[in-house]
Amino acid sequence: MVLNEGNPMSFWSRKSRIVLTCAKGVPPCLREEILSLGFPVLSMGIAEVATEGTLEDTLRLNLLIRTGHRVLYLIDSWDAKNPDELYRRMAQINWEDYIPEKSYFSVTSSVNHPTINDSRFANLRCKDAIVDRIKEKTGIRPDSGPEKDKIVIHLYWRKDLCHIFFDTSGEPLSKRGYRMIPLKAPMQETLAAAVILATGWTGNGNFINPMCGSGTLAIEAALIGLGRAPGLLRSNFGFMHLKGFNEPSWKTLRRKIRAEAKDRLNGRIIATDMSQQAVEAAKKNAATAGVDRLIEFGICDFSETPMPGGGGVVTLNPEYGERMGEVEYLKATYKRIGDFFKNKCQGYKGYIFTGNLDLAKKVGLRTRRRLSFFNGPIECRLLEYDLYEGSRSKKGSEAR
């Protein structure tokens, strides 16, 4: 597919493959999100889900998707056996129709090809082809470099097949813009959203988050509970810098999506941490996200977190411990989480997100489900516990 023929602006309404990337483990959540927005799902990979739509559709996807990292719109695909073939075909694309004169663009890539030792070389060949083409057609040389705050072109090259995309997100969607104070071991915003969606919590019942750290889970829960689009927190996306971007209709879309959000929740969101510094950071981050009035913050040991009646979801993301001394201390903490679940959380669904399954065994309760997620390179589990009245203790089933 090439976007070249006819009116240059009509490429905005041309249908193509759209690939949404995400962290490993997240595709099932992302798939559900895509379907719920009315888009088809064409395929699902280890860290991406493919759909189809127009470049205009990517505006909605960038605003509404919670668990994806980047929205890639396919420009063209072809066979390339070496970097020269890559360059030649890249230079045949009518870049001057899409990239404004005097603009800035950057090239990113995911390359696994025998002729490429360093993906930066493939990026350079793509960049040269685009610059040479635009210079030849317009006499003006566009600027390029590593910044992703303007136009981003993404190359995916496997075996001999090249795909070239507009990365319509620019900066990844995990950068919502509210986490000014990240603290130690924060959870990525998109992963936190995936964890909440995996619990099934959509705003009904309470959402309790002891050990809240910088507040990511509580903030994402507030956004989900209100149905507030995470993209409304950002003012810059890659697609805004392409030729023919229609700013008035973008503003109309934002207004419409903003108006669809609720302004109240049915349940309570409570976020606590024993660290005063963490709670202060979480409050500031929640204020930046515009949801501070919806979250009740407290400084306390997790076991002292108030658990209102009515049930809901209680989610903890304890440290996993890297040093020996830490692990010994954490064993006792994980055991105490089990006691907390048993004694104070009846009627709730309990969740622990951890990268250390040996520690998780210390919880001592039967897990109902175990979902695998990757937090960066670390394989983690979201462990689900049903916390019945007088909760059952483990009977031969432990966290695996």
Ligand SMILES: C[S@@+](CC[C@H](N)C(=O)[O-])C[C@H]1O[C@@H](n2cnc3c(N)ncnc32)[C@H](O)[C@@H]1O
């Ligand atoms: C891995 S961090 C949580 C990160 C959080 N999900 C985020 O996105 O920022 C673990 C948090 O647990 C807190 N914590 C550790 N032990 C605790 C305890 N006994 N009671 C309350 N909070 C505790 C730490 O202060 C830290 O903020």
